[in-house]
Amino acid sequence: MSMRNVSILAATGAAFALASHAQQADDAQVPRQAAELPQRLEGTGERAPETVPRSSAEEGAEIDPAAFRFGLGRRASGEEIAAVDIDVMPDGHGAPEGGGTFAEGEELYATHCVACHGADLQGVEGTGGVALIGGRGTLDTDAPVKTVESYWPHASTLFDYTQRAMPFNAPGSLTPDEVYAISAYILGRAGILDKGTEMDAATFAEIEMPNADGFYRATRPDTGPGEAPDAD
Amino acid sequence: MKKDRFASPRYGVAERRMAEALVELEAQALDPPTEETCACKEGMFPGLSRRSLLAGGASLGGAMIAAAAGRAQEAPPGAALEPVPEDPTRVQGQPVLSENGYGSRSQFESEVRWRYPTATAHTSWSMTPLASGHGIVTPSGLHFERHHAGIPTIDPRAHSLILHGMVEEPLRFTMDDLMRLPAVSRMHFIECSGNTLTEWEEPTLRTVQGTHGLTSTSEWTGVKLSTLLEMAGLRDGAAWILAEGADAAVMTRSVPVGKVMDDAILAYAQNGEALRPEQGYPLRLLLPGFEGNMQIKWLRRLEVSDTPYMTREETSKYTDLMPDGRARQFTFVMDAxxxxxxxxxxxxxxxxxxxxxxxxxxxxxxxxxxxxxxxxxxxxxxxxxxxxxxxxxxxxxxxxxxxxxxxxxxxxxxxxxxxxxxxxxxxxxxxxxxxxxxxxxxxxxxxxxxxxxxxxxxxx
CATH class of the missing domain: 2.60.40.650 (Immunoglobulin-like)
Known part of the structure; x- marks a missing residue:
């Protein structure tokens, strides 16, 4: 970073420092754009040290470091957990309410997915969008093609990943119904899920992915005279 | 010497495209078309460092190189451009704190990370210039990167970590809480398990930055994750922990509890200062010796379970396809x-x-x-x-x-x-x-x- 940029940043930081101090913003109530420079100490003009971190625990919490009770942190509420607990496991655990069909998914795919993954679901060159279907029977050849259809062992992963990271230009923007529908469409095009089936939380345990048995845990290291195999 | 390097059908379309682009880009970086090629071949180090030295040498005639030299004069990333005096013993140098209190490197040093030319710059990786490294520490600004959805900008005051699942008491920590807990500082490497992936079939990239630049070492400071698990209390049967990031990929990996209790760290500092944004600011998971992808950056959530979560990154990616068409899963440890x-x-x-x-x-x-x-x-x-x-x-x-x-x-x-x-x-x-x-x-x-x-x- 050039000195000029540093100066601008410092000036910005100072402006925000004034704003945040005026409002006594100790927590994140006021969105900041940057940290303020450390204050000058009276008398010497030294830079003040960092503020001592505060505990979010209630005052009077029992403290016994030897028993891992530090009076730091607090119980997470059900609401706080629900706000971030978005994962879906292979048996459908964690899957949200709702559902969607192949037909609904076809329309949504054309809106949200086709630009990168293509109408043929083979990925569009230059976008980073990968092929989603095809490739069955290629994994043990010299030209393996890894797609949701040929490689992914669990349908839950398709839902989970789409929900958390797709579409690339607006991640996290799809509703559960939309993610169910898009999943139903991709799995339908892959010949894995009947096109008439509505996909919902109960479907995950029923879907048999073609490569479900294609994974195993290896003993490593796999060359030379090592002695410590993976402990998992 | 243009050659179809990735003609083998073993490369998928995307891999071939990326690898071709990578070779192209590396060639350009090594032999910039605007530079006479003999100049950088004389010295032992090719490319940018050599050019900087030439630029420095060209300034002998004048006090201000920017004015004197015909070459473009710009400070390399991380440096500030200062006038180069003919004799540094006869003029005062730069005043103290002219750099505003956070130092910069010499304008004559220009090592930089180098980005793999993926289709977008948001899901991509950059490599450490190992050839110019000294000792064992990687400067924080040269630590390799792998991002799946860009680098989020997170205010630590607005960030929290939630620990839940198969624990006696679910807990929520602010960054302040974490920084008050007992801390450790450890030197560890992080290596992406994709490091060197271009080299399976034939020698492909030309520099050690390209072939091995996805490994770096830092001193990491933070809280042992076992401390938090002791605070929350693991329930019987707890075997896996899902770690989740707050980037736009909401990156997730499942980690065995045994590893976590052994030496996992929730790191908030790297090489003596807060993490760099691209290394997970304000909080990342550190799993010494495990593949880089598992060491979740921008960590926001930990969930304890009896089974792995089978996320995208541990099924469709980061699994090792073997000749029989089956794939090894959970190949966590980076072999020597x-x-x-x-x-x-x-x-x-x-x-x-x-x-x-x-x-x-x-x-x-x-x-x-x-x-x-x-x-x-x-x-x-x-x-x-x-x-x-x-x-x-x-x-x-x-x-x-x-x-x-x-x-x-x-x-x-x-x-x-x-x-x-x-x-x-x-x-x-x-x-x-x-x-x-x-x-x-x-x-x-x-x-x-x-x-x-x-x-x-x-x-x-």
């Missing part, structure tokens, strides 16, 4: 690996003479026990000196004096770790894995020194 960083690919030794061969060795299973170096393609080996301290799951610097007689040589290094594991040859590795597993290529690297001093990447 070493590479000579000097001399290395795309350098040119100016003339026969004394050179100190040096490089890095590391193991995800513990300490480096021994590094041997060969100058004849593995026919004979000599033990290199290890620069102390030799630390657990950390880059270790090795050195061996060498007098180059001007004849062709093939330089290799081979590490043995404290478990007795010996770094394999590529042939030995391919015999077990085939060439489609993508990840975990830890074979011996060969650099050929030609009679004219040119150093190239070869399979020997």
């Amino acid at each position: 690996k070493s590479v000579i960083t000097f001399p290395s690919g795309a350098m040119r030794l100016p003339r026969p003479g004394y050179y100190e061969i040096t490089g890095l060795a590391w193991s995800g299973r513990g300490k480096v026990a021994k590094v041997e170096v060969s100058a004849d393609g593995g026919e004979t080996w000599e033990e290199a000196a290890l620069e102390g301290p030799v630390l657990d799951k950390c880059h270790t610097r090795f050195r061996l004096p060498w007098v180059w007689n001007g004849e062709e040589a093939v330089l290799q290094s081979r590490v043995t770790d404290e478990t007795g594991y010996v770094q394999p040859t590529l042939e030995e590795l391919v015999a077990v894995r085939g060439t489609d597993s993508v990840y975990h290529l830890n074979a011996i690297q060969s650099w050929r020194v030609a009679g004219d001093g040119e150093v190239t990447n070869v399979h020997a």
Whole structure:
């Protein structure tokens, strides 16, 4: 970073420092754009040290470091957990309410997915969008093609990943119904899920992915005279 | 020398496209079309460093190089451009704090990370310039990166970590809470399991930055994750922990509880200061010796379970396809690996003479026990000196004096770790894995020194 940029940043930081101090913003109530420079100490003009971190625990919490009770942190509420607990496991655990069909998914795919993954679901060159279907029977050849259809062992992963990271230009923007529908469409095009089936939380345990048995845990290291195999 | 390097059907369309672009980009970086090619071939280090030196030398006639020199004068990233006096003993230097209180590097140093040319710059990776590194610490600004949805900008005051699932009491921590808990500082390497993935079938990239630049070492400071699990209390049957990031990929990996209780760290600092944004600011998971992808950055959530979560990154990616069409899953540990960083690919030794061969060795299973170096393609080996301290799951610097007689040589290094594991040859590795597993290529690297001093990447 050039000195000029540093100066601008410092000036910005100072402006925000004034704003945040005026409002006594100790927590994140006021969105900041940057940290303020450390204050000058009276008398010497030294830079003040960092503020001592505060505990979010209630005052009077029992403290016994030897028993891992530090009076730091607090119980997470059900609401706080629900706000971030978005994962879906292979048996459908964690899957949200709702559902969607192949037909609904076809329309949504054309809106949200086709630009990168293509109408043929083979990925569009230059976008980073990968092929989603095809490739069955290629994994043990010299030209393996890894797609949701040929490689992914669990349908839950398709839902989970789409929900958390797709579409690339607006991640996290799809509703559960939309993610169910898009999943139903991709799995339908892959010949894995009947096109008439509505996909919902109960479907995950029923879907048999073609490569479900294609994974195993290896003993490593796999060359030379090592002695410590993976402990998992 | 244009050649269809990735014609093999083993490369998928996307891999081939990326690899071709990568080779192209590296070639451009090594031989910039606007620069006379002989200039950077004289010295031992190609490219940008050499150009900076030339620029410095061109300024002898004037006090202000920007005015005096015909070449474009810009401060390299991380540096500030100052006038270069004819005689630094006859003028005052820059005043104290002219850099506003946070220093910068010399304007004559220009090592930079180098981005793999993926289709978008948001899901991509950048590599550490190992050839110009010294010692074992990677400067924070040169630590390799791998991002799946860009680098989020997170105010630590607005960030929290939630720990829930199979625990007695679900907990929520602010960054303030975490920074008050008992802390540890440890030196560890992080290596992407995709490091060296271009080299399975034939020598492909030309520099050690390209072939091995997805490994870096830092001192990491933070809270042991076991401390938080003790606070929350693990329930019977707890076996896996999902770690989740707050980036736009909401990156997730499942980690065995055993590993977490052993040595996992929730790191908030790197090399003595807060994490860099691209390293997970304000909080990342550190799993010493495990593949980089698992060491979730921008960590926001930990959920304890009895089974793995089977996220995208542990099923469709980061699994190793074997010749029989089945894939290894949960290949977490980074096996021992070493590479000579000097001399290395795309350098040119100016003339026969004394050179100190040096490089890095590391193991995800513990300490480096021994590094041997060969100058004849593995026919004979000599033990290199290890620069102390030799630390657990950390880059270790090795050195061996060498007098180059001007004849062709093939330089290799081979590490043995404290478990007795010996770094394999590529042939030995391919015999077990085939060439489609993508990840975990830890074979011996060969650099050929030609009679004219040119150093190239070869399979020997």
